[in-house]
Amino acid sequence: MHRFLLTPRWWGINVFVALSIPFCLFMGTWQLGRFEDRVGSHREASAERPAEQAAAPLDxxxxxxxxxxxxxxxxxxxxxxxxLVPERDLDGKSGFYVLTLLRTDSGKTIPVVRGWLPGTADAAKAPAPPTGRVEVTGALQASENAGTKGVHAEGGLPAGQLGVIGSATLVNLVQDPLYDAWLTVQTPADGMVPVPAQAPSNTGLDLKAFQNLGYTGEWFVFVAFVLFMWFRLYRREVETLRDAEAGLLPAAEAADAPGSTHAPASTHAPGSTDAPGSAKPEAPAAASATAPAAE
Known part of the structure; x- marks a missing residue:
């Protein structure tokens, strides 16, 4: 009954199932690993740094x-x-960052966010930076990306304003080499509010993290769907063969059933000598209704 599994059609079905299930399991496991990595980075970023931790050299x-x-x-x-970096919210209020370029002793320049001020970006509100050589300590941040930060680029902003804090937007403003990072001072002066450190891009429990979790479920659902469809096709083939053997199918369907050995039933009665193209024997001539005249 199960010889149909060796037919070319079922060979193709079985090979497809054998390849698709490991692939779906691999992709689901990979997406689950991505989600776990984001959860780990979120926990690490949320963990409080020791207060006595000393600042390390930037390089x-x-x-x-x-x-x-x-x-x-x-x-x-x-x-x-x-x-100035406009349209930056802090504690639910709209304001702007005061960013000053620091040319370090190494000859490279790094952007330093000296603090946050409420309201519309205005150069007159921003305190002037200290003069002379200074030592700056701040939380290290990776360069922003306009596509991931949801902030506008430099184009269209007034002179002296910056949309994205990154080397890509500052390269035309600074002649010296740039660090691919920026600092945010945690103890600003002149009444400015400190800007808290932000989690790096593509980390934490954001929308992308839950997308990874959703993709994990989808890949495992694909595995269950493939197995369900294979079992459904298999059961239909078995039921069709059983009906054919029991004579519950029309002759034409029974002959077409996979693995069926039944031939179409003859439409002639047993013992019939009729064959295609053979002449039907004629009936004997009818007897004469009149007898010969007696002599």
């Missing part, structure tokens, strides 16, 4: 990753050009 914490993001970094140099 020793680069490049910025999930481990070094938010760490206190120290750098020394001289402040240069000052810019």
């Amino acid at each position: 020793s914490l680069l490049p910025v990753d999930t481990t070094t993001s938010g760490r206190l970094a120290s750098a020394a140099g001289e402040y240069g050009r000052q810019l």
Whole structure:
């Protein structure tokens, strides 16, 4: 009854099932691993840093990753050009960052967010940076990306304002080499509010993290669907063969059933000598109704 599993049609079905199930399991496991990584990074970012943790030299914490993001970094140099970063919310209020470029002793420049002020970005509200050589300590942050941060780029902003804090938007404003990072001062002066460190991009329990969890469920559902469809096709084939053997199918369907050995039943009665193309024997001539005249 199960010889139909060896037919070319079922060979194709079985190969497809054998390849698709491991692939779906692999993809579901990979998406689950991505979700677990984001949960781990969220816990790490949410964990409070020891208060006695000393600031490390800036160069020793680069490049910025999930481990070094938010760490206190120290750098020394001289402040240069000052810019404003508008449309930045803090504690539910709209305001702007006061960003000043720090040319370090190494010759490279790093953006430093010296604090946050409420209201519309206005250069007259921003305190001037200290002059001379300064030592800056701030939380290390990775460069922003306009596509992931949801903020506008530099184009269309007034002069002296910046939409995205990153080397890509500052490269045309600074002649010196740039660090691919920025600092946010945790103890600002002149009445400015400190900007808290932000979690690095693509980490934490954000929408993408739950998308990974949703994709995990989808891949495992695909596995169950493939198995269900295979079993359904298999059961239909078995039922069709049983009906054919029991004579419950019309002759034409029984002959077409997979693995069926039944031939179509003859439409002639047993013992019939009729064959296609044979002449039907004629009936004997009828007897004469009149007898020969007696002599």
